[in-house]
Amino acid sequence: IPTEYQQALPILKKIEKAGHEAYFVGGSVRDVLLNQPIHDVDIATSAFPAEIKQIFPKTIDVGIEHGTVLVLEKAGQYEITTFRTESAYQDFRRPDHVEFVRSLKEDLKRRDFTINAFAIRENGEIIDLFAGLKDLDQHVLRAVGDPHERFFEDALRMMRGLRFVSQLGFDLENETFAAIKENHQLLKKISVERINVEFVKFLLGDYRKKGLQALVKSQCFEYCPGLAGMGERLLAFSKLPEKVIKNESQAWVLLIDQLAMEEKDIRPFLKSWKCSNELIKTVQGVFYGLQARKKANFSVDLLYELGENYAILVEELLPFYGLTADLAKVQADYHMLAIHSLKDLAVNGNDLMNYFAKKPGSWLKEQLTYLESAVLHRHVSNTKEELLHLAKEKMEK
Ligand code: ATP
Ligand code: MG
Numbered sequence: 001i002p003t004e005y006q007q008a009l010p011i012l013k014k015i016e017k018a019g020h021e022a023y024f025v026g027g028s029v030r031d032v033l034l035n036q037p038i039h040d041v042d043i044a045t046s047a048f049p050a051e052i053k054q055i056f057p058k059t060i061d062v063g064i065e066h067g068t069v070l071v072l073e074k075a076g077q078y079e080i081t082t083f084r085t086e087s088a089y090q091d092f093r094r095p096d097h098v099e100f101v102r103s104l105k106e107d108l109k110r111r112d113f114t115i116n117a118f119a120i121r122e123n124g125e126i127i128d129l130f131a132g133l134k135d136l137d138q139h140v141l142r143a144v145g146d147p148h149e150r151f152f153e154d155a156l157r158m159m160r161g162l163r164f165v166s167q168l169g170f171d172l173e174n175e176t177f178a179a180i181k182e183n184h185q186l187l188k189k190i191s192v193e194r195i196n197v198e199f200v201k202f203l204l205g206d207y208r209k210k211g212l213q214a215l216v217k218s219q220c221f222e223y224c225p226g227l228a229g230m231g232e233r234l235l236a237f238s239k240l241p242e243k244v245i246k247n248e249s250q251a252w253v254l255l256i257d258q259l260a261m262e263e264k265d266i267r268p269f270l271k272s273w274k275c276s277n278e279l280i281k282t283v284q285g286v287f288y289g290l291q292a293r294k295k296a297n298f299s300v301d302l303l304y305e306l307g308e309n310y311a312i313l314v315e316e317l318l319p320f321y322g323l324t325a326d327l328a329k330v331q332a333d334y335h336m337l338a339i340h341s342l343k344d345l346a347v348n349g350n351d352l353m354n355y356f357a358k359k360p361g362s363w364l365k366e367q368l369t370y371l372e373s374a375v376l377h378r379h380v381s382n383t384k385e386e387l388l389h390l391a392k393e394k395m396e397k
Pocket of ligand 1: 117
């Protein structure tokens, strides 16, 4: 039993002592059985939310309408969710209404894949009602129950299936995959936000190549923003060197590059994926830097313009293009720059206005840009005296 579970054991024991059932469930169980690191520990219980709140003095209603209560204990913070069914589906989307039940089996039945439908008891006993252990062993992703029904209930499960192909390298079981291929158009009912979450995990998967091949074969990409008709390009993407992509912005940059998009198309594309403005800014910066870096080493100007973080993100992408990354050199070159921003310049706007006794205007920005470049290229040393002198020369020209 991993330490994350050890720590949470007192929570399960408390619930059981109060006469209810409690189990570890969801992705963490799958990851524990696969010997992989776990991120979040989910606990499921037969106790209703009000009963959980009686057992634990400190709780927060984080999703009470879905039966989830956050419990704050010495042992840590845990999300505890009451067993539930999601029987009333409409519109191929997850229902907003759920029904609490007392049976573990009912709760496990509503889960997407057999390898996500285990429960582990406080004593370590694994409850495996859908032969998930066998599927885990054989590296198979199989829908719990009838795949058609399950994808009709919630079409996002198809994207989740593809995401697990990319993360785990497992194969979708034949009937499950056939049901995805047949029903891929149901994805148009799903909100972009939910698809985005799965797609980003998909792009960052250790088995991206396998995932992309399945994504194309399933045709699910046709209902992803901006990807309709892009099957060939996605296959080209799958042929990039098999190296794990480290972070989300780099994943988008590589995808956008493989889609042969132009810089101006980046923003609308990422907006259609509902990405944040901050992410969009990073992707634009890294994409721009990458195009230049693919052709030549970083120039002083480009390093300065990009800043250290973007430059590193760019450099890390070179191996995807068969080029060698030298992160230490990028860092060293960056630190060698004479200045790292306009703030480092030995004169500022006020200094120049005082010196020339002039009001602000376009001349000021021109001067600052001129001096910035002169210092950056070491045509002048970064001292007030020399800079004012140079500014005067320029003014008199
Ligand atoms: P991750 O490791 O990325 O968190 P996960 O499997 O834990 O993967 P979550 O979205 O955290 O994914 O969901 C937790 C669990 O809830 C899943 O393991 C699965 O049992 C169930 N689940 C999540 N989304 C769905 C869905 N759309 N349909 C059915 N069951 C789902
Ligand atoms: Mg999870």
